[in-house]
Amino acid sequence: MMENVYLPQIGRIAGIREETQGARAIKTFQVEFPDGDAFEHQCGQCAMLSVFGRGESMISIASSPLVKEYKQFSIMKMGRVTSAFHAARIGDFIGVRGPFGNQFPLADWKGRDLVFVGGGVGLAPMWGALQTAVARSQDYGKISLFYGARTAGDLMYKADIEALQTSVAVQLSVDNPEEGWQGYTGFVPANLMEKAPSSNNAIAITCGPPIMIKFVLQNLKALGFADEQIYTTLENKMKCGIGKCGRCNLGKDYVCTKGPVYSWAELKKLPQEY
Amino acid sequence: MEKILFKEKLRQWVDTLNDYEVLAPAFADSVWDYARVEAETEIDLSHTNTVNPPKQFAFPQREVFFRFERVDGVPRLTPTVPDPKPTLVLGVRPCDGRGMPCNDTVFSKEYRDPYYWARREKLTLVGLACNEPYAPNCFCQSVGGSPHSTEGLDVLMTDLVDRFHVRGITEKGLEVIERGGDAFDRVKDDDAAEVEKVHAAARSRPQRPVAEMDAVAKAIREQFDSPLWEEMARHCIGCGICTYLCPTCHCFDMNDEVTGPNAGTGERVRTWDNCQFPEFTMHTSGHNPRGDLAARLRQRVAHKFLYFVENHATRQCTGCGRCISGCPVGIDIVAVVDRVTRS
Amino acid sequence: MVNVDELRSLAAELLEQGQVRSLIGYRRGTAGVLAEPCTIAAPGEAETLVWDPTCLNNLALFLVEERKQQAAASAPDKRPVGVVAKGCDSRAVSVLLQENYFKREDVFILGVSCEGTGVIDPRKLSARLKGRWPTRVEFAGEDGFKVSAGGDETLVPARELLADRCLECREASPRLNDVLFGEVVTERGFDEPFRAAKAAQEATEDARWATWERHFDRCVRCFACRAVCPMCYCPECVVDSTTFVNTPGTSAEEKATRIRWCERSANVSESAVYHLTRAIHLAGRCIDCGECERVCPVNIPLRLLNTKLEMEAFQQFEYEVGRDFERPSLLSSFRDEDPNSFIR
Numbered sequence: 001m002m003e004n005v006y007l008p009q010i011g012r013i014a015g016i017r018e019e020t021q022g023a024r025a026i027k028t029f030q031v032e033f034p035d036g037d038a039f040e041h042q043c044g045q046c047a048m049l050s051v052f053g054r055g056e057s058m059i060s061i062a063s064s065p066l067v068k069e070y071k072q073f074s075i076m077k078m079g080r081v082t083s084a085f086h087a088a089r090i091g092d093f094i095g096v097r098g099p100f101g102n103q104f105p106l107a108d109w110k111g112r113d114l115v116f117v118g119g120g121v122g123l124a125p126m127w128g129a130l131q132t133a134v135a136r137s138q139d140y141g142k143i144s145l146f147y148g149a150r151t152a153g154d155l156m157y158k159a160d161i162e163a164l165q166t167s168v169a170v171q172l173s174v175d176n177p178e179e180g181w182q183g184y185t186g187f188v189p190a191n192l193m194e195k196a197p198s199s200n201n202a203i204a205i206t207c208g209p210p211i212m213i214k215f216v217l218q219n220l221k222a223l224g225f226a227d228e229q230i231y232t233t234l235e236n237k238m239k240c241g242i243g244k245c246g247r248c249n250l251g252k253d254y255v256c257t258k259g260p261v262y263s264w265a266e267l268k269k270l271p272q273e274y
Numbered sequence: 275m276e277k278i279l280f281k282e283k284l285r286q287w288v289d290t291l292n293d294y295e296v297l298a299p300a301f302a303d304s305v306w307d308y309a310r311v312e313a314e315t316e317i318d319l320s321h322t323n324t325v326n327p328p329k330q331f332a333f334p335q336r337e338v339f340f341r342f343e344r345v346d347g348v349p350r351l352t353p354t355v356p357d358p359k360p361t362l363v364l365g366v367r368p369c370d371g372r373g374m375p376c377n378d379t380v381f382s383k384e385y386r387d388p389y390y391w392a393r394r395e396k397l398t399l400v401g402l403a404c405n406e407p408y409a410p411n412c413f414c415q416s417v418g419g420s421p422h423s424t425e426g427l428d429v430l431m432t433d434l435v436d437r438f439h440v441r442g443i444t445e446k447g448l449e450v451i452e453r454g455g456d457a458f459d460r461v462k463d464d465d466a467a468e469v470e471k472v473h474a475a476a477r478s479r480p481q482r483p484v485a486e487m488d489a490v491a492k493a494i495r496e497q498f499d500s501p502l503w504e505e506m507a508r509h510c511i512g513c514g515i516c517t518y519l520c521p522t523c524h525c526f527d528m529n530d531e532v533t534g535p536n537a538g539t540g541e542r543v544r545t546w547d548n549c550q551f552p553e554f555t556m557h558t559s560g561h562n563p564r565g566d567l568a569a570r571l572r573q574r575v576a577h578k579f580l581y582f583v584e585n586h587a588t589r590q591c592t593g594c595g596r597c598i599s600g601c602p603v604g605i606d607i608v609a610v611v612d613r614v615t616r617s
Numbered sequence: 618m619v620n621v622d623e624l625r626s627l628a629a630e631l632l633e634q635g636q637v638r639s640l641i642g643y644r645r646g647t648a649g650v651l652a653e654p655c656t657i658a659a660p661g662e663a664e665t666l667v668w669d670p671t672c673l674n675n676l677a678l679f680l681v682e683e684r685k686q687q688a689a690a691s692a693p694d695k696r697p698v699g700v701v702a703k704g705c706d707s708r709a710v711s712v713l714l715q716e717n718y719f720k721r722e723d724v725f726i727l728g729v730s731c732e733g734t735g736v737i738d739p740r741k742l743s744a745r746l747k748g749r750w751p752t753r754v755e756f757a758g759e760d761g762f763k764v765s766a767g768g769d770e771t772l773v774p775a776r777e778l779l780a781d782r783c784l785e786c787r788e789a790s791p792r793l794n795d796v797l798f799g800e801v802v803t804e805r806g807f808d809e810p811f812r813a814a815k816a817a818q819e820a821t822e823d824a825r826w827a828t829w830e831r832h833f834d835r836c837v838r839c840f841a842c843r844a845v846c847p848m849c850y851c852p853e854c855v856v857d858s859t860t861f862v863n864t865p866g867t868s869a870e871e872k873a874t875r876i877r878w879c880e881r882s883a884n885v886s887e888s889a890v891y892h893l894t895r896a897i898h899l900a901g902r903c904i905d906c907g908e909c910e911r912v913c914p915v916n917i918p919l920r921l922l923n924t925k926l927e928m929e930a931f932q933q934f935e936y937e938v939g940r941d942f943e944r945p946s947l948l949s950s951f952r953d954e955d956p957n958s959f960i961r
Contacts, residue, residue, distance in 0.1 A: 005385045006339045006528075006542075007353050023868065052342040052349050053537025055530050079558035079863075083873035093349050210561075237557050239528045242385040245547065246525030247555050249573075252581035257384050271498055273563045303835075303916045304740045322748070325914050326837070335837055335883045410649050410750045509654045509679065514839035515914055531880050545881040546837070553860060558872060560863035602845050602912040603674065604646040604653030 005242055008050050008095030009033060014070055016090055019156040020149075025077045026121050026156055027086055028062070030070040031096060039099060041065055043106055043129040044233060044261040047098030048241045049073060051084035058238040058256065060125035061099060064132040071096070074124035074156060100241045102261050104129045104205065104231065113141035115197045117216050119188045119208025120149050123156050125233045125260070126207050134167045144197055148173030148188040152181055171195055189215035192223075199224035205231045210274075217264065227265035234260045234267075234274060250274055275442040275451055277458035278465060279431070284317055284438075287457035291362055291450060294398075297331070298364040299324050308363065319365045319433075322408035323594065327370050327521035328363050329377055332394040337544045339389065339528070344538040354541075356392045362450060366401045369414045369594040371426035373521025374399065376582070376590050380524050383586075389544070398446045401427035402438075405472055406479045411595030413608055416484035419592055421476035432469050439469045482595065485612045493615040494580045498572070502617060506610050507571035509603040514548040516574065516597035516605070522590045525549055549573050575610055618756065619729050619799035621668050624701070627727060627796060629663035631699050637725050640699035641679045643672040650751040651739060654679060666701070668729050668798075670737045670754045670762055673780070675906040676700050677709035677847040684719050685850075699725045703736070705782070707791030708904040708939025709847045715946045716902075718850065728794030733759050733802035734775045735783025740916065742778055754778075759802075776807060782907035782920060784808040793942060811928040817921050832917045833888040838881070842909035842919055843895060848902045856894045896922040901930050901947030904939040 015030035031049075032038075041047075041061050050056045063072035077086045088094070106129060116130050133140050145168050149155045152174050161170055173184040173191040184191045189212060197204075204225050206216045213232060220230050236248040236255045243257035251270040253259060279287060288296055288311060299321035300309035306321040308328070341352045374394075381390040404412075404421035414420060424430045428447030431438040440458065442448040451458065484490075497503075517523040527547035532540040547554065550570050556562040564570050582590035591607070598606045624642075631637045639658045644665040646653035651671045656679065657663060680700055687693045702710060707728055714721055737754055746766050753765040761775040776784070783789070784807040791797065817825070840857070843849045854860045856879040863872065879890045903923040910919045930936045933956055936947045 003386075004353055004355065004388050006387075006389070007351060010349055010351075050530075050542075051537075052542075053530050053532050053540050056528065077869045079869055079872035080875075082558070083869050086869075093347075095349065095351075235557075236563065237555050239547075240526070243383070244380055244385070244387060244524065245527070246549060246577075247547070249577075249581070251576075252584040273569065303832075303918075304744070305914075305916045307835075307915065508656055511678070511841070511844035513841035513844040513912070514837070515841050515912070518837050518839050519914055527881055529881055531882060543880070543882055545883065547881075548839075551840075551860075556863060558863060560865050560867060598648040600914050601648070602841055602908070604648055604651065606646070606648040609647040 005097070006240075008048070008056075008097045009037065009039075010035075010093050011071070011096040013088055013090055013092045013094065016088070019074065020154045022153070025086065026074055027077075028072060028074045028156075029085065029088075030063075030072050031094065032070050033096075038068065038071065041071070041099035042103035043132055044104040044125065045099035045101045046125075046241075046256075046260065047071070047073070047096050047100065048238075049075075049081075049085070050095030050097075051081055051088070052095060054084040055081045056095070056097075056239070057081045058100070058235075058241055060233070060260075062124040062127040064128045064135065066132060066135055072127075074121060074127075076121045097241060100256055101259060102257075104261050106132060109133075109203050110139045111141065111201070113198065113200075113202035114143045115146070115202055115204040116144065117146045117188060117192055117204060117206040117208075117220075119147070119212040120154060121156065122206075122208030122212070123147055126205050127157065129205065130164075130168070134164060137167055141201065142169065143167065144169040144171065146171045146173070146188055146192050146195070148175065148184075148191060150175045152178055187215070188212055189219045192216060193219045196223055199226075199229060203229055203231065207233050227268065228263055230264040232262060232264070232267070234262060236274060275448055276461045276466075277440045277442075277451060277454075278461055279438045279440050279454075279458055281437060283457045284319075287454040288317065288362075288364075290453045290455060290457065293360065294362045294450075295359045296362045296364065311364075317364065319402055321365060323367050323370070323596070324365075325519065325596070325600075327373060327519065327594070327596070328366050328399060329373060329521055329524070331361055331363060331397050332374075332390050333377060333381070333524060334393075335546050337389050339542040339544060341541050342530075342539065343534070349538070355388050358393055358396050360396045360398065361393075362398045362400060364400045364402070366399045366427060367404060367408070367594070368401055368421060368423040368425070368427070368430075369412070369419055369592040370521045371399055371401045372414075372419050372423055372592040373594075374426035376522040376586075376588070376592075377524055379586050398428045398450055399426065400429040400431060400447075400450070403430060403432040403473065403476065405433055405476050407481050409595050409599060411482050411598040411606075411608070412593060413482040413484055413595065414593035415477065415481055416487050417589050417591050417593045421479075422473045432472055434465070434468055434472065439465055481593075482598075482608050484608055486615045487611075489615045490611045491580045491583050493611075493617070494572075494576050497614050497617055498576075500614075500617060502613060503572045504566070504568035506605070506613065507567035510550065510567045510571060510605055511602060512550050512552055512567070512570075513602065514546070514550065515600040515602065516607075517548040517550060518546055519596040519600050521592055521594055521596075522578075523548075525554070549577075571605070571610070575607060575614075578607075579611060618758075619668050619732070621666070624668060624727060624729070624798050625663045625666050628657070628666055628699065629660040631725065632658065632663065633660040635696065637699035638694045638696040639683075640701075640727075641676045641683075642666045642699075642701040642727075643668065643674070643676075650742075650754060668701070670734070670756055670778075672701075672703070673736050673739075673908070673911060675706050675709055675845070675847055675908050676702060677706050677713065678845060678908075680710065680713065680724060681718070681847050681850045684723075685852075697723050697725045699727060701727045701729055702791050702794065703729055703731055704786065704789045704791050705904055705906040707793040709906060711793050711939040711942040712848060712902055712904060712946070714942040715944070721942075726791065726794045726796075728791030728797040730791070730797065730799030730801055731783070731786075731789035732756065732799050733789060733805060734761065735779050735786060735789055737762065737778045738780040738911070745773070745777065759806075779807065780907055780911070781813060782905045785810050785812055785905070785924075787937075792940070811924055811931070814921055814924040814928050817925070829889070830885055833885045833892065835915045836883060836888040836892070836917060837915065838883040838888060838891065839914060841912045841914070845908045845912050846899070847906075848899055849895070855898075856891045892919070892922060896926060899923055900926040901936060902938060903927055
């Protein structure tokens with residue numbers, strides 16, 4: 001029987017964790033595949049998640065490929081489909097199609113320092129790469145994480161980040177002054193500039209709100225990172241996930257197949273239509 | 275394989291294909307469009323071109339991907355990959371024929387689309403060469419086509435007044451000709467010369483000129499940020515005519531359509547979509563990378579003449595002219611590329 | 618005859634003196650015989666303006682677009698927009714004024730009279746020419762149109778080429794105008810108003826439904842009919858599940874609970890809901906410019922839906938759409954003499 005790339009597998013929500021609350025709440029879902037046919041994926045790839053009757057959304061796979069028991073997704077409540085996810089309970093069944101897209105070239109980064117720079121829910125698409133690098137830390141140089149959000153309550157994966165402190169140089173930040181906050185107060189790009197990680201033999205990976213990426217990029221360049229040393233992961237409105245419905249393209253590239261991972265060297269050659 | 279089909283025996287041939295669904299152009303409601311050939315249909319191949327291109331026979335306006343329902347609380351999906359009857363389409367113009375390989379590429383590159391191919395494999399396209407451009411906006415020759423191109427077609431017929439010259443091109447094409455049996459006659463010595471004469475005459479008829487086709491891709495890249503696009507898109511009303519009528523446009527939407535009393539029962543449906551609709555690329559957040567008319571016009575033109583070329587080394591426009599004739603406000607893709615190259 | 622040079626002079630003058638910030642008119646198209654809309658801002662561009670029976674577009678549509686851009690602009694130019702308007706187009710402006718879409722002083726109307734005839738139906742023209750392509754169509758008074766094709770020039774009786782809505786037109790001249798070009802001709806020897814809608818009523822209900830079922834089946838849902846209608850100016854169309862306006866402030870709940878009244882599927886049921894709802898939303902507002910039907914790629918006779926409702930508006934309420942912009946609109950007003958036999 002020919003494989004049907006539009007037909008989702010059925011997954012079961014095995015774990016739900018509330019990350020943040022409020023208007024743009026984030027929840028993390030761990031999805032198991034009851035029939036034992038979980039697919040293999042690479043860091044940076046995404047999957048189309050369905051709530052049948054509501055629709056599908058393309059969400060980054062946040063868990064590392066080394067984790068076989070489940071796939072992790074962090075979903076922000078934005079609209080129709082994501083609201084349905086937020087209303088879901090443990091044991092509910094969803095549809096999963098994937099993995100789609102390209103990957104972070106972790107193999108190429110061996111021996112180099114890795115600087116992860118994330119904001120808000122943008123930590124999730126990079127999380128798998130970060131976890132994989134930590135698990136294989138002998139292959140990489142110094143790993144650091146710059147992560148911030150508007151308020152302390154908006155920071156994701158707090159417990160997991162705590163657990164990383166021994167292997168990763170963590171620099172957390174919160175945009176505005178907040179009582180009880182011990183870390184850096186200010187925007188992520190500013191924190192990055194202040195701590196000034198070395199660009200020597202380093203790779204920077206960034207993901208977050210467009211405005212953050214813009215200033216992080218500026219600052220990374222100021223710190224001496226070359227275009228080939230800077231990576232990001234994009235998002236766009238997607239429907240098919242397989243480069244056919246025609247809507248997610250940046251110039252000749254469909255972000256769902258040729259992306260979402262791009263180095264700045266590659267990205268600046270494309271029309272800046274995102 | 276080449277044969278002669280006298281016009282009065284066309285129906286005889288079609289009748290031998292009784293296990294096929296046969297479609298042919300028909301004039302109804304003042305437009306030419308494809309209609310099913312029934313027992314009493316008088317097949318009329320005197321059309322200019324159909325308003326809808328033949329892409330619909332492999333890529334219909336609506337395709338149900340699967341049905342979903344809940345059984346004991348677990349979603350059960352029933353895929354609905356089509357299993358159509360063999361389908362024969364008569365009177366396909368060479369520009370439309372050339373569009374099909376573009377669609378074949380889209381629906382097979384990187385991932386194979388089972389719904390498209392289930393239909394495409396059962397589809398036989400019988401082309402009809404143009405003895406002259408059928409509309410003032412034809413420009414097939416400027417984009418590498420011709421009034422008698424066989425690309426994408428299974429059979430090519432040429433009108434020789436009282437008879438058709440019939441050439442089988444693919445296996446599917448040869449098969450339907452064989453089935454026709456004695457509806458066909460042998461090709462005579464002067465038939466070949468006559469066909470060549472008709473084809474040459476068709477090629478020499480003037481079409482819509484395109485100033486510098488070879489310079490278009492580069493010009494679009496260079497003029498990407500030009501204010502020209504806004505000027506040319508000024509009166510676009512954001513409808514779907516140019517894309518829906520295009521032989522090679524393939525954008526689509528996917529939605530869950532609930533058919534039962536709760537959200538658990540329904541169908542996942544693919545429908546045609548259009549890069550000119552304002553919300554085509556709009557994120558749920560409200561951010562829209564192509565939020566203005568200029569960006570959307572540029573997207574369509576660039577996709578046809580630049581991006582597809584960069585990805586697949588061929589243009590995605592076959593010069594059928596429907597988008598030009600159909601546009602309610604006269605936006606003209608030939609005028610657009612000419613302006614871009616001249617800037 | 619409308620003096621096109623005078624039209625061009627006035628347009629140039631208005632732009633030169635800055636009395637209008639831009640002017641919407643017709644110019645020669647590149648894609649065949651039909652004129653196309655143009656928006657000019659420089660006085661020199663006024664030379665390109667044309668007026669002939671191929672000026673089909675209802676330019677009031679572009680006033681709507683202008684208004685939307687104004688609303689979004691941070692420092693809007695408050696000068697009026699000039700617009701060339703036929704009778705039907707000026708009635709569209711009238712409805713937009715009635716609905717307070719913009720103010721009277723926001724538009725400067727250069728009225729053009731159809732002088733007893735009207736504009737052509739391109740399908741009738743191509744059927745008549747049987748494969749020959751027209752290069753030019755000109756007004757020739759009440760006699761009809763002068764059609765140039767393949768080197769020949771023929772005088773064609775108006776009735777044979779006129780758009781169906783022109784045949785039924787009561788007033789082929791823009792009553793609402795700031796300047797009028799051409800003669801106002803009141804006698805029109807064509808069809809009575811609503812002739813087509815009345816004729817369509819003659820068929821049995823079953824026959825009528827079968828006809829419309831076929832039309833709804835043919836519809837490809839390109840939405841050109843809605844896009845070309847000046848009165849369909851809603852940023853969110855109730856029958857289209859994709860025209861939603863999302864701003865950064867729109868909550869997830871709002872987006873999640875939007876009702877899909879009509880699915881995107883182009884099948885009979887959804888297309889029927891789309892067309893019939895749109896017709897009802899236009900009741901008492903449609904000025905029968907016929908553009909919806911003209912642009913439909915599969916030629917669905919959409920006018921019949923709208924003119925039926927306008928016929929009812931006329932028969933029951935003596936209401937003529939677009940006649941008087943100062944009169945309250947039909948569905949937002951009530952007069953004591955309105956029929957009320959349904960009130961028990």
